[in-house]
Amino acid sequence: MSPRVVVIGGGLAGTAAALGAARAGAQVTLVSRRAGRAAFHGGLWTLGDPDLRPLPRAETLRDGLAAAVARRPGHPLARGGDPLDRLRAAVETVFLGFEAFGRPALRLDGPFARLVHASGRRVRAFGHDRRAGADVPDDTAVLGIEALGTAGARLVARALSGGGDGPRVIALDTAPGRGPVATPLRYARHLDGDDFFVRFAESLRALLGAGTPEMLLVPPVMGVATNRAQDLEWFLGIPVREWIDETAGTAGERLLRACEAATAAAGVTRIDADVRRIDTEGMGVARVYLESGDVLETADAGVVLATGKFLGGGLVRHGGAVREPLLDLPLVLDGAPLTGAPAATAGAFAESQPLFRIGVAVDDALRPLGRSGEAAALNLHAAGHLLGGFCPFTDGIGDAVDLITGVEAGRRAAGGDA
Amino acid sequence: MSAHKGPAYDAIVIGGGVNGCGTARDLALRGLKVALVEKGDFSMGTSWASSGFIHGGIRYLLSDFFTTKKSCLDSGFIRQIAPHLVFRVPLLYPVFADEGFEGRFRLEAANALFSLYDTLQPLKGGKPHSRVDGREVYEIEPHLRPGCIGAVVTDEWGIDVPRLCTLNAVDAARRGADVRSWTKVERVRRDGRRVTGVDVLDTLTGRRETLHADVVVNCAGVWGPALSAGIDCGYKLRPSKGVHLVLDRRISNFGVLCVAVDGREVFVTPHENTSLIGTTDDDYYGDPDHVPVTEDEVAYLLQAIERTLPGAKDARVIKTIAGLRPTLWGWGKYESALSRDHRVYDHAKLHDTEGYVTLTGGKLAAYRIMAEETADLVCKKLGRGGPCTTHETPLPGGESTPDVREIAAAAGIDAYTARRLVYRQGARARDVAARIRRHPAEARALCACDPVTEAEVRFAVDHELVRRPIDLVGRCRLTEGPCQGSGCIREAAAVFAEMRGLDAATTAAETRALLDNKWGWRAPLVDGAHAPGEELYRLYHQAPAAAEDA
Numbered sequence: 001m002s003p004r005v006v007v008i009g010g011g012l013a014g015t016a017a018a019l020g021a022a023r024a025g026a027q028v029t030l031v032s033r034r035a036g037r038a039a040f041h042g043g044l045w046t047l048g049d050p051d052l053r054p055l056p057r058a059e060t061l062r063d064g065l066a067a068a069v070a071r072r073p074g075h076p077l078a079r080g081g082d083p084l085d086r087l088r089a090a091v092e093t094v095f096l097g098f099e100a101f102g103r104p105a106l107r108l109d110g111p112f113a114r115l116v117h118a119s120g121r122r123v124r125a126f127g128h129d130r131r132a133g134a135d136v137p138d139d140t141a142v143l144g145i146e147a148l149g150t151a152g153a154r155l156v157a158r159a160l161s162g163g164g165d166g167p168r169v170i171a172l173d174t175a176p177g178r179g180p181v182a183t184p185l186r187y188a189r190h191l192d193g194d195d196f197f198v199r200f201a202e203s204l205r206a207l208l209g210a211g212t213p214e215m216l217l218v219p220p221v222m223g224v225a226t227n228r229a230q231d232l233e234w235f236l237g238i239p240v241r242e243w244i245d246e247t248a249g250t251a252g253e254r255l256l257r258a259c260e261a262a263t264a265a266a267g268v269t270r271i272d273a274d275v276r277r278i279d280t281e282g283m284g285v286a287r288v289y290l291e292s293g294d295v296l297e298t299a300d301a302g303v304v305l306a307t308g309k310f311l312g313g314g315l316v317r318h319g320g321a322v323r324e325p326l327l328d329l330p331l332v333l334d335g336a337p338l339t340g341a342p343a344a345t346a347g348a349f350a351e352s353q354p355l356f357r358i359g360v361a362v363d364d365a366l367r368p369l370g371r372s373g374e375a376a377a378l379n380l381h382a383a384g385h386l387l388g389g390f391c392p393f394t395d396g397i398g399d400a401v402d403l404i405t406g407v408e409a410g411r412r413a414a415g416g417d418a
Numbered sequence: 419m420s421a422h423k424g425p426a427y428d429a430i431v432i433g434g435g436v437n438g439c440g441t442a443r444d445l446a447l448r449g450l451k452v453a454l455v456e457k458g459d460f461s462m463g464t465s466w467a468s469s470g471f472i473h474g475g476i477r478y479l480l481s482d483f484f485t486t487k488k489s490c491l492d493s494g495f496i497r498q499i500a501p502h503l504v505f506r507v508p509l510l511y512p513v514f515a516d517e518g519f520e521g522r523f524r525l526e527a528a529n530a531l532f533s534l535y536d537t538l539q540p541l542k543g544g545k546p547h548s549r550v551d552g553r554e555v556y557e558i559e560p561h562l563r564p565g566c567i568g569a570v571v572t573d574e575w576g577i578d579v580p581r582l583c584t585l586n587a588v589d590a591a592r593r594g595a596d597v598r599s600w601t602k603v604e605r606v607r608r609d610g611r612r613v614t615g616v617d618v619l620d621t622l623t624g625r626r627e628t629l630h631a632d633v634v635v636n637c638a639g640v641w642g643p644a645l646s647a648g649i650d651c652g653y654k655l656r657p658s659k660g661v662h663l664v665l666d667r668r669i670s671n672f673g674v675l676c677v678a679v680d681g682r683e684v685f686v687t688p689h690e691n692t693s694l695i696g697t698t699d700d701d702y703y704g705d706p707d708h709v710p711v712t713e714d715e716v717a718y719l720l721q722a723i724e725r726t727l728p729g730a731k732d733a734r735v736i737k738t739i740a741g742l743r744p745t746l747w748g749w750g751k752y753e754s755a756l757s758r759d760h761r762v763y764d765h766a767k768l769h770d771t772e773g774y775v776t777l778t779g780g781k782l783a784a785y786r787i788m789a790e791e792t793a794d795l796v797c798k799k800l801g802r803g804g805p806c807t808t809h810e811t812p813l814p815g816g817e818s819t820p821d822v823r824e825i826a827a828a829a830g831i832d833a834y835t836a837r838r839l840v841y842r843q844g845a846r847a848r849d850v851a852a853r854i855r856r857h858p859a860e861a862r863a864l865c866a867c868d869p870v871t872e873a874e875v876r877f878a879v880d881h882e883l884v885r886r887p888i889d890l891v892g893r894c895r896l897t898e899g900p901c902q903g904s905g906c907i908r909e910a911a912a913v914f915a916e917m918r919g920l921d922a923a924t925t926a927a928e929t930r931a932l933l934d935n936k937w938g939w940r941a942p943l944v945d946g947a948h949a950p951g952e953e954l955y956r957l958y959h960q961a962p963a964a965a966e967d968a
Contacts, residue, residue, distance in 0.1 A: 040957035146859035149872065151912035155922070173859060183866070183905075310949040311957070317949045344944040346710075349937035349959070350930060355944055356953065393956050 009306030013384020016406025026414035036312035073335030074389035185249035302413025359388025383409035438637030439586035440789035461583035467741020473574035489783035493542035502844030510672040580892030665693035666900035678722035815844030865906035867899020
C-alpha cells in the first residue's frame with residue numbers, strides 16, 4: 001500500500017511538498033485555505049543570487065546561496081548538503097508540474113537574461129517565458145497601456161537604452177471599459193477574454209502600422225489563465241516578451257493557478273478548508289480537524305506543516321507573544337528560543353525585522369522541535385516560511401527555502417530520504 | 419546689504435508650518451520681499467500632526483476664553499479664503515447611565531458650556547448646539563455602546579492642513595516670495611546687536627548660501643528655542659506630545675468625544691476616508707525630530723474609543739501620527755491646562771537683539787490672525803509694508819468652488835473623483851479638468867483608496883512647489899488612505915521621475931524615502947492583527963526595494 005501524506009498549506013512550500021511526496025509514490029491530501037504569500041509572488045524567481053546581480057553564473061549562485069545561508073544563525077538550509085544541488089533537485093521536481101505557469105526563466109547553468117533597473121522597478125526583459133532570452137534588438141518597441149499608466153513603459157525604454165535613444169514607446173488606449181481604477185491584475189483578467197483580446201490585438205496592430213519592430217516588450221499583464229504574449233506573437237508575427245515588474249498581481253495569480261494545476265495533475269487530493277486543530281497521540285500526529293467538521297486521521301500518515309508566517313496563519317501574535325497556533329510548537333529567533341515578541345526596530349523600511357525571522361526550528365529530517373529539543377512528533381515535518389532562521393524579505397532566497405524544504409519534507413513524509 | 423554675498427530680503431521666515439507659511443504669505447501680500455525657508459516639506463512638523471480642526475476649542479473655553487474667541491473669529495476668515503478645503507465635523511458628546519450622577523452632571527455642564535460656545539459659533543459659521551435624548555442618540559449614531567442617556571451635539575470645521583500650508587506657500591511664491599522647501603537653516607547670523615540673515619543648506623542639492631534680511635522671523639515652532647539659543651535669544655516652551663491614530667475606515671457619523679481610562683477626553687472623528695483618533699497630551703523632553711510612539715499610547719487611545727464605540731475593533735489602525743505642541747511655558751499645571759495662546763516676541767525688547775522676531779504657541783485655527791500680528795510687528799520694525807489682506811484674499815483655488823457635476827462632465831471623470839478633486843483644488847479643479855481634456859489618459863487614478871488622478875498629480879508637480887515625490891503626500895493625500903501607498907507609491911514616483919527626468923538611482927532612493935516615512939509611522943503598530951498586514955505590505959514593497967540596492 002502506498003504511504004499517505006497530508007500537507008497543510010497550499011502555497012509554494014505546500015505545493016512543493018505535495019509534489020515531492022507524490023513523486024515519492026505517496027497518496028497525498030493537500031489542505032489549503034485562502035491564498036497566502038504566494039499570491040504576491042512577483043514572477044521573478046530570486047532563487048539564486050541573493051544580491052540579484054546581473055548575469056550571475058553558476059558559481060556565483062553557489063556562493064550567493066551559501067553566503068545567504070551562512071548569514072543567519074539556524075538557517076533552515078544550513079544542514080543537509082550543498083544548497084545549490086538541492087535547489088536543482090527541487091526545481092526539477094516542482095517545475096515539471098508547472099507547465100501552465102510557463103517554466104520560469106531559471107537557467108541555473110547559463111546566464112540570467114538581461115536585468116534592468118528602472119525607477120524602483122526591477123525590469124527583466126525576458127522573464128515570464130519558457131524560452132531562453134537573447135539581447136533586446138535595437139528596433140524594439142515598448143508598449144505602454146494608458147489605462148495602467150505609461151510612465152513604466154517609458155522607464156523601461158530609458159533603462160534599456162542606457163541613456164541613449166533606446167527603444168521607442170508606443171501607447172495603447174484600449175481599455176476594457178470605463179470602470180474603477182484599472183489594476184494590472186484586472187487588466188490581465190480582461191485579456192483572458194477572447195473579445196477583449198481580439199480588440200486589444202487589433203488596436204495594437206493598427207498602432208504599430210507599417211513600422212513593425214523586431215521585438216515588442218509588453219507589461220506583465222498578458223493574461224492570467226491564458227498566455228496572451230504567445231497569442232500576440234502569433235498575431236503580430238514578431239517576438240513578444242513581458243517584462244517583469246515586481247508589484248504583486250498577475251504573476252502571483254498565475255503562480256496560484258500553476259500550483260493548483262500541478263498538484264491536480266500529480267493526483268493530489270485538494271481540500272479547501274481551514275485547519276482548526278491538530279491532535280497528537282503518543283509520538284505522532286493523530287488527527288487533523290478541519291473547520292468544515294471533517295477529520296483527517298493521520299496516525300499512519302506523514303504530515304507536512306507548510307502554513308507560512310503571519311499572512312498564511314502559521315504564526316499569530318496576540319498581546320505580548322508570538323505563537324504557532326496549531327500545535328503550539330516552540331519558536332526560535334536567530335537561532336535562540338523566542339520569549340515574548342520582539343518589538344519592531346525603527347529605521348529603514350528595507351531593513352530586516354526580527355518579527356519576520358521568527359519560526360519553528362527543525363531537526364535534520366525537517367521535523368519541528370518540541371520543548372524537549374527532540375522532534376515534536378515523529379510523523380510531522382515542516383517546510384517553507386514557517387521555518388525560522390531567515391528573513392523572507394531581505395535575504396532574497398525565500399523561494400529556494402520553500403522549494404527545497406517543501407520537496408524534502410514531502411519526501412520525508414512519504415517515508416523516503418530527502 | 420549689497421556688500422554681502424547672497425540675496426537680500428526685507429524678511430526671512432524660518433519654518434514652513436502653518437505659522438511660517440501664513441506669515442510669509444501675509445508679508446508677501448503687503449508688498450515685501452520675503453524668503454520662506456523650511457527644512458522638510460511644508461507642514462511636516464506640528465501642523466501635520468494636528469487634529470485638523472479649525473475650531474474654537476471648547477476644551478479651553480473656560481480657562482482661555484479669549485483664545486477660543488480668537489480661534490472662532492479666525493475660523494470664519496479661513497472658511498472665506500479657502501471654502502473648498504473646509505469640511506463640517508459634527509461632534510457628539512454622549513453620556514452613559516453607568517457614569518451615574520457625575521455623568522448627568524457632566525451632561526448638564528456640557529449643555530451649559532455649549533450654550534456659551536453658541537455665542538461664538540456665528541463668528542465661524544457654526545451651528546448652535548442641540549441636546550438629544552437617549553433614544554435619538556442611537557438614531558444618529560447607532561454604533562454607540564448601549565446605555566447612552568443623552569448627548570450634546572455641536573459642530574466644528576475640519577481642514578486639510580498640509581494643503582492649507584502649501585496653499586499659503588504657493589500664494590506667497592506667486593506674489594514674489596522666494597520659497598525654499600528642503601532647505602535647512604544651519605545658523606542665524608548675528609552681527610553685534612543685530613540679526614542680519616541666515617546660512618542655509620539646500621538638503622537636496624547640497625548647496626550652501628547666506629540669505630540676508632532686515633528682519634528674520636522665527637516660526638520654527640518646537641525647533642525655535644534651540645535655533646534662538648544659538649544667538650542668545652533663548653525662550654522657553656513646554657512642548658507636549660500629541661499622538662493620533664488613523665483607522666482604515668470611517669466608523670462613526672459624528673466626531674465622538676470619549677472618556678479615557680484616566681478621565682481625559684479623547685475623540686474619534688471621520689476624517690476624509692479614514693477615522694482619526696486623538697489625542698494624547700504629555701510633556702516631552704526628547705528630540706523634536708524623532709518623536710516616538712509607544713505601544714502603550716496606541717493601546718490607551720484604542721481602549722478609550724472601543725469602550726464607547728465597540729465597532730472600532732473591526733477597523734484596522736493604519737498609522738500613528740505623533741507631533742509636539744509648541745505650548746507656552748508654565749509651571750505647576752497639567753499639560754491640558756496650559757494656555758493655548760500664542761506670543762509674538764520682539765527680541766529687541768527681550769534680548770536687546772534687533773531684527774529678530776519670534777511667533778510661537780497658538781492653535782491651528784488662529785494661524786491667520788497670529789501671522790497678521792507677526793507681520794504687523796515686522797512692518798512696524800521695517801517702517802514699510804501695507805495693511806493685512808489675508809482675511810479677504812482667497813488662497814489659490816479659494817476664489818470660487820466649482821460645481822462637482824460641471825467638473826465631472828468637463829473632465830469625463832466620475833462624480834466621486836470630481837468631488838475629491840474639487841475638495842482639494844477648489845477653483846483650480848477647472849485647470850486640472852482642462853488638463854484631462856487635453857490628455858484623457860491622465861484621468862487614470864493613481865490611488866485606489868482616494869481617487870487621485872494622474873492629472874492632479876502632474877498639476878501639483880507643476881504648480882505646487884513639489885521638489886520630491888514625498889511632497890505629493892501633502893499635496894494630494896497620496897499614500898494616506900487605507901492601503902498606505904501600496905497602490906500609488908511607485909506610480910507617483912514614476913510619474914514624478916518622468917516629469918523631472920530623474921535617473922533610476924534617484925527615483926529608487928525617492929521611493930525608498932517614501933517607504934521609510936510610511937514605515938516610521940507604522941512601526942509602533944506591528945502587533946496582533948497588524949503582523950499579517952505588515953507582512954502583506956512588505957511582500958508588496960520590500961522585495962523590489964531590497965533588489966534595488968544590488
